[in-house]
Amino acid sequence: MLGALLGGSGVLHLGRPRTYEWLVPPELGSARAWVIVTGVAELGIAALLATPRTRSAGGWAAAGLLTGFVPAHLHTFRVIPNKPLPMTVAAVRLPLQVPLVLAALRVARSR
Numbered sequence: 001m002l003g004a005l006l007g008g009s010g011v012l013h014l015g016r017p018r019t020y021e022w023l024v025p026p027e028l029g030s031a032r033a034w035v036i037v038t039g040v041a042e043l044g045i046a047a048l049l050a051t052p053r054t055r056s057a058g059g060w061a062a063a064g065l066l067t068g069f070v071p072a073h074l075h076t077f078r079v080i081p082n083k084p085l086p087m088t089v090a091a092v093r094l095p096l097q098v099p100l101v102l103a104a105l106r107v108a109r110s111r
Contacts, residue, residue, distance in 0.1 A: 002062060002103050007046035013039025025075040041065055049107065059108030066101045073097065 013020055017035040024031035045065060048058025076090040 002100070002107060003046045003049035003058070005100075006042040006049070006062060006065075010039045010042030010046060013042060022079060023072040023076060025071055025078075028071075038065070038069075056108050056111065059104050059106070059110070062104035063101050063108060066097055066104060070094075070097060 013035050017032055017039070020035045020038075021031035024034045028034055041061075042065065045058050045061045048054040048061060050058075073090065073094045076093070077087070080086040080090065
């Protein structure tokens with residue numbers, strides 16, 4: 001399930017990068033580059049998760065990547081402070097990182 005989620009997200013990052021560019025904090029530099037790199041990373045991690053021999057490494061990589069997305073989720077609150085629907089979506093997305101990271105850690109630790 002985690003692999004499918006990351007794989008689908010990776011495809012969306014690469015196919016519609018503009019959708020994600022506004023989430024990248026400007027302090028990080030080129031938003032397009034970050035979106036492309038994270039899309040490729042998501043696809044690579046999905047591939048790791050799909051193979052029993054590399055699943056544990058994929059879990060560790062997923063946990064790291066999902067944790068790395070937290071600054072983008074926090075940045076959302078800076079760019080949409082007066083828009084109720086996007087603010088609600090952002091408020092829901094941020095805490096969802098916790099179960100996703102925990103799921104990735106469960107995969108990483110399973111043998």
